[in-house]
Amino acid sequence: MIRGLFTAASGMLAGERRQDVLANNLANANTIGYKKDDSLMRSFPEMLLYAVNDHTGSGPQGIRPGMPDVGAVGTGAFLEEILPRFTQGTLKPTNNKYGYAIIDVDRPLNPQAPDARRKTFFAVTDGSGSSFVTRDGEFHVNQQGFLMNAAGLFVQAVDDQGLPAANSRIKLNDTGTSLEAGTVEENGEFTVNEAYRFDAVDVLDTDRLQNAGNGGFRYDPANLGARTGEVRQGFLEGSNVDLTETMTDMIAVMRSYEANQRVIRTLDGTLDKAVNSLGRI
Template sequence: MFRGFYTVATGMIAEQRRTELLSNNIANANTPGFKADQSTIRAFPDMLMSTITKSGPANRQNGYEGSSVKQIGALGTGTYMQETLPDYTQGQITATDMPTDVALVDGNLPVNEETGTKGAIFYRLQNEAGNEAYTRNGSFTLDAAGNLVNSQGLFVLSDQGQKINLQSDDFQIRENGDVYEQGRRVAKLGVAYSDEPDTLAKRDAGLYYTNNGDNLPSAYTVNGVQFSTKQGYIERSNVDSARTMTDMMTAYRAFEANQKILQAYDRSMDKAVNEIGKV
């Protein structure tokens, strides 16, 4: 009986976390470059139950003469959310006609032969601590000093790891990432490549970091990587709102089913304590 409480509780916790994940996806359905999170729910290892049949007089060494072990079957011990992984598929490319908006358009991104996962490309940013951060959100702007920054004020880096400084918003970014101002090339937009994007740590505001603190290699120097940049466009979130709402309802129903089972266990325990206990 008590084991049933624990099993049902793990199911409720897993579905609650899944609902929170899906709610965050819905909340960022209109965030440029946002990648929807996906969850995997797994079961704890089953417990093999068995019984010992007793026959004959007690024996000090073997317990009972003629005793035998009979397997009853496996007993589930609950579920848990194993991990959350972003979906790096390309979002819809939408025109904004803003010169500071730039969209990354995936071309050929090699598949990692060891993991079987497809690589991903990101803009290179510099955070407050001076370390590199990465994002797919290309909604940029110019700060007071003329530096190209993202919506959080982090500097957009060039392929050389330098800040991109411009005199005005009258500049052009070509498909190969070259930044031109008044007909002169001033920088090349920094784009990084990860052949194992699932290992990146996802933080707030759609930022990604490497777990070991090392910088990702430049996408321009990795063999087989093909992509382009489109000025005046942004990449929209890849969240499927309709499917996410359906998944949220499914998670809610699963949570509700576990809740009903928990209430049934509670009523059974109430009878065992207050009625059978009196006998």
């Protein structure tokens, strides 16, 4: 019975964490470029129980050959990992002239294929040396003329190799008619570089990305390549959250949570009888 309490409690804790993931997906259903998280559940190793005969005086550990087994019993579950899913979101038009959406190229459905986990992103930086990639293309120009997103991250320029250039940014020119790319010196001065341009980059293996929040992902520079997807101006990519699927999953998790609650209440009542009733006999 004590084992059953721990098993049911572990299921409740895992369900609570999964519900948090689903609730976060639901809250970001209208967030531009948001990629939903999937929670991977896993069970603890099962235990094989035996009908232990203690008449020999050897104690409950004395398992003799041929002793009948009761069967396997589960020992609980846990949430092993949370993985973002980088499927294409729905494109929608925008009046923001600095709004961009990425359209991924068709790739093999087999996740073991070399290019199956390759996706296109925008490269952004926080200005202090940390760089990220994002699918949020709802950019705007700040007071200094730099192109940035709603999270305050500056859009990085891409060099002639199709990779993010260090200390680079995109800026509106002095006449306010077009965007130009260049580098920002230590004194804050912006220098135009004709070899740089505004573009997106490819992440070769999205499984190696780390979620940094606000729609950004940390990356390994060796995991980047030149863009293969299409960048379309005047559109934004919506989230890839399926509201119907998410609500259905939340209901299923809640029912599982309630079932584990009933198990705990039943075991608690049984233990109460064993302690308070049988203990007096």
